[in-house]
Amino acid sequence: MSAPATPLGRLFLVPAPLDFGCDSNTALEEVMPMGTLKVAAELSHWICENAKSTRAYLKRVDVLVPLLTPIQSQQITELPRQVHKKGDHLGDFDAKPLLAAALQGHDVGLVSEAGMPAVADPGSSVVRAAHTLGLRVVPLIGPVSLLLALAASGLNGQNFAFVGYLPQDSAERCKRIRELETLAIRTRQTQLFIETPYRNTALLQALLQTLQAQTRLAISSGLTLATAKSRSATVSQWKKNTEGPGNSTPAVFAIGP
The missing domain is CATH 3.40.1010.10 (Tetrapyrrole methylase, N-terminal domain)
Structure with missing residues (x-):
């Protein structure tokens, strides 16, 4: 046996x-x-x-x-x-x-x-x-930054997509931002993406230069920590106060109508 x-x-x-x-x-x-x-x-x-x-x-x-x-x-x-x-x-x-x-x-x-x-x-x-x-x-149960950021964004939580990192090349990055914005507006699907912390500011600037004024941009960083920040506003509102997550903290970016 x-x-x-x-x-x-x-x-x-x-x-x-x-x-x-x-x-x-x-x-x-x-x-x-x-x-x-x-x-x-x-x-x-x-x-x-x-x-x-x-x-x-x-x-x-x-x-x-x-x-x-x-x-x-x-x-x-x-x-x-x-x-x-x-x-x-x-x-x-x-x-x-x-x-x-x-x-x-x-x-x-x-x-x-x-x-x-x-x-x-x-x-x-x-x-x-x-x-x-x-x-x-x-x-097991624990913090997931993407879902926490989505919940804090005020954007569509019923239809969303995580698209990873955007291209590093400036022209390609702007092209990708326009594609994602078009998709978000057409389908009302929230687009989530991340960036290496030291490029956060460059990405924020590219978003503000490329997105339409009425598009909503949400950024969350340091979630669950004492330094946590979440801001969701239209691009026109962001341009009046461009303070973002800085270049030392991982952040989640989200765009939608």
């Missing part, structure tokens, strides 16, 4: 606070559900965007819910660098080898530097691989 097969582990999608592991005046328990922290404390195998920030996050968790496995004994594997640069949503990266521990019966956590992994962050290849391998995928 053959021995029973080892039960498969699960893949937990573990959100992280939106402060990118930085010191914050906002306590972890104020932005992360205790249930999520308890699950994180029980895990000892991780796939992550950045090992350093993952360890910092686990140290914060340990203060509230003692880790079952010391941080120095945690098995933490970073996604390859090319996944960060190219993104892993195109399906050309095989993440199945990263889930070897789950095939051996260990639960595995997937975590990004901030927010929900695989949403505007690397990790979709790991989730896809887990489904292929027959693993149970369990998304």
